[in-house]
Amino acid sequence: MTARRIIQxxxxxxxxxxxxxxxxxxxxxxxxxxxRISGWSRVTSDKDSYTGWVASEHLGSTLSESHRITVPATHAYERADMKSRDLTSLSYGSKVKMLSEQNGFLETELGFIPSVHCAPITEKAVDPVAVAELFLGTPYLWGGNSRFGLDCSGLVQVGLLACGIACPGDSGEQERVLGASVPDDTPAKRGDLLFWKGHVAWVSGPNMLVHANAHHMAVAFEPMDQAIARIQAQGDGPVTAHKRL
Known part of the structure; x- marks a missing residue:
């Protein structure tokens, strides 16, 4: 198999x-x-082993990336000047190679990105829920993994990968492999995960969840007891697992 890199x-x-x-x-x-078939490539993602098809034109040569984006979204500019023309936008977790540093900007292969929006690729986040909370208000998007749209499992994955913790892409597989089951009488705490059939949410605090959900059509806070009752009432069943990392 051939190693390639996403270039969009x-x-x-x-x-x-x-x-x-x-x-x-x-x-x-x-x-x-x-x-490769007729302009399409069947690929396996290195970050989570997910397999699927991408347009071959979106693949390029591998690069020794040095930094990752650590804010929900940022711009790459034509020059090291916030008033210069913006060339593209990148989401949290995107990876770039620093060519130089000028006037508070990293020069990269895409243009100049504000240094405060980046961190060395070896530097990990420490609180996956804090990462998830960066995405509050992000539109819900089935299968989404970016600031421009997220689903429930994408929100869990972005937090864990930022902290250097391996995480599958789908909620069913996340329920199977992440953390340890918590007894029913154990109070939930920040960083726990609640699972339903086809859904997952972070526990962000006492009786509070943060999750990407179709009810709000966004990443949102929701009282835990309210969410459990609502999801049950809409026919999606009870909580199937309470896991602790």
């Missing part, structure tokens, strides 16, 4: 060539290409 800000990882989106890949994500 956000790329859909599709179930089949020109098919539905299953997940998304970000600028700088690396993949292994298994086959």
């Amino acid at each position: 800000p956000v790329v859909d990882l599709q179930r089949r060539p020109d098919g539905p989106r299953d997940r998304q890949l970000l600028y700088g994500d690396t993949v292994k290409v298994a086959e």
